[in-house]
Amino acid sequence: xxxxxxFTLVExxxxxxxxxxxxxxxxxxVQAVRAAARRMQCSNHLKQIALALHNYHDxxxxxxxxxxxxxxxxFHRRDTWMQQIWPHLEQSAVxxxxxxxxxxxxxxxxxxxxxxxxxxxVCPSDPNGPGFGAGGGYRSGGYGFQGNYVxxxxxxxxxxxxxxxxxxxxxxxxxxxxxxxxTRIGDILDGASHTLLLSEVMIxxxxxxxxxxxxxGYWGGGQHSAFGFTALEPPNTTVADRVWTCKDTNMLExxxxxxxxxxxxxxxxxxxxxxxxxxxxxxGSVRFITETIxxxxxxxxxxxxxxxxxxxx
Numbered sequence: 001x002x003x004x005x006x007f008t009l010v011e012x013x014x015x016x017x018x019x020x021x022x023x024x025x026x027x028x029x030v031q032a033v034r035a036a037a038r039r040m041q042c043s044n045h046l047k048q049i050a051l052a053l054h055n056y057h058d059x060x061x062x063x064x065x066x067x068x069x070x071x072x073x074x075f076h077r078r079d080t081w082m083q084q085i086w087p088h089l090e091q092s093a094v095x096x097x098x099x100x101x102x103x104x105x106x107x108x109x110x111x112x113x114x115x116x117x118x119x120x121x122v123c124p125s126d127p128n129g130p131g132f133g134a135g136g137g138y139r140s141g142g143y144g145f146q147g148n149y150v151x152x153x154x155x156x157x158x159x160x161x162x163x164x165x166x167x168x169x170x171x172x173x174x175x176x177x178x179x180x181x182x183t184r185i186g187d188i189l190d191g192a193s194h195t196l197l198l199s200e201v202m203i204x205x206x207x208x209x210x211x212x213x214x215x216x217g218y219w220g221g222g223q224h225s226a227f228g229f230t231a232l233e234p235p236n237t238t239v240a241d242r243v244w245t246c247k248d249t250n251m252l253e254x255x256x257x258x259x260x261x262x263x264x265x266x267x268x269x270x271x272x273x274x275x276x277x278x279x280x281x282x283x284g285s286v287r288f289i290t291e292t293i294x295x296x297x298x299x300x301x302x303x304x305x306x307x308x309x310x311x312x313x
Contacts, residue, residue, distance in 0.1 A: 035125070035274065042123040042148075042271075043278050043286045046198055049120060049149055050280040052088035053081070053197065062184045066151055066177030067222030069170060070162065075102045080222040081151055081177060082121065089120055107220035111141035114219045121147030121216070123200055125272040131203035133247055134217025134226055137210040144219025146203055150267065151177030152196040153228035155299035155306075158265040162223055171263075174303045176282065177228050185282070189305035192282030196301045199229055199269040199279040199289070204248040204256060211247030214256070215267040225265040231302035235269040235277040236291040242266040 057063050064084040070077035083106075086095035098113050106114070115132065122129040131146035154175030161171065176183045176197055188195050201215030211217065213224025221227075224244040233239045240255035242265055249256050254270050269289070271277035276290040282304075289298070300308035 038123075038125040039273050039278070039288070042125055042200070042273070043288070045120050045123065046149060046200075046278055046280045046286045047284070048089065049085070050197055050284040050286065052085040054284055055088040056085050057185065062182045063176060065179065065181045066153060066227040067160070067179050069160070069179045070223055072180060075104055076106055077104055078106050078220050078222040080218050080227040082118075082147070082218040082227070086118075089118070091118060094118075105220070106222075107136050107139045107144065109140060109144075109219065114140070114144045115142035117145055118147065121145075121149055123148040123271065126203055127272070128203040128205070131205075131216065133205070133209045134211045134214035135220030136212050139220075143210060144217070146214070147216040147218065148200050148203065148271075149198055150201050150215050150226070151175070151198055151228045152302050153178050153225070153230055154304075155231045155302040157232070157263065158225040158228055158230050158267065159263045160223060160225060160265070162262050174306065175228070175230075176304055179223075183304065187304060188282050190300075190303060190308060193285065194301060195282040195304050196231065197280045197282045197284075199235070200271040200277045201229060201267060202251070202254040202270045202272065204246065204251050204254055209247040210245075212244035213265065213267075214243055214247050215241070215270075224262065225267055229267045229269050230265075231269070231299045232266055233268050234291055234293050234295055234298050235289055236271065237268050239266075239268065241268055 053063055064081040066081055068079040094116055101109060117130045126148055129148055132143040134146050135144040152175040154173040159171040160179045170179055204214055213221045213226045215226055217226035240257045242257055242259045244260055246256040246258045269277045276288055278286060279289050280286050300306060
């Protein structure tokens, strides 16, 4: 009789078990590599945006405003810094179409412009990106593109006050961006390398959800503080953002509460990266800020002329 070569059942089970163990050991390493690659790409996006802001500064002698206050213009009301730097991100064609459109409210911008996804403004680690919404609803055929990157408004509430509301006023905040801001490099007395320029936010809810004023809601949410973040709390805080109308109040990693006012807004830096969030500094450098950063240090980094001595090292 010819003897057959092969595995016994026990041997087969042992091989399967070994393969399972190897997969179990390798999978976390593969996931860690992918997460690191996404984080690096996110940092690269921040770097590109920071350089675009500096190119804008070179052209105009100042950084763009955080948001264009609706009482000071008759068209493109609630425009933000995001639209203004398009020419410096190789988006001149979209920018020219946008500037040729003279509508009053940017929420009503033609959908092919306002729903155009600008990949540089999307963090690859965010499963909800690119988002659409946080600008007030479905208008002109779309919700409006929502991204992950916002400017630093300072270390306190993001106050704007809309026209027609009691006590309307333009608030000059202590960060680089605020309503009708025109910050110059020379205004950053704490040193550009020690002052926050940009950071990340999470996109809440599904990809098509109106909301009002969530971080990165560039198409209408600017007057509700969507252009920026505050360092009132550290990155990835468990304290809820305070916005006009939340897209999603059940997102545990990015809690939110609806407040319906314009003087006590809080949008905090948040990311899907483990342990912190990426941030661009005023000199264009990008750093990863841990969520355990000392709060006074984080707040000091957010002010442009507070006189503090700070370091992220």
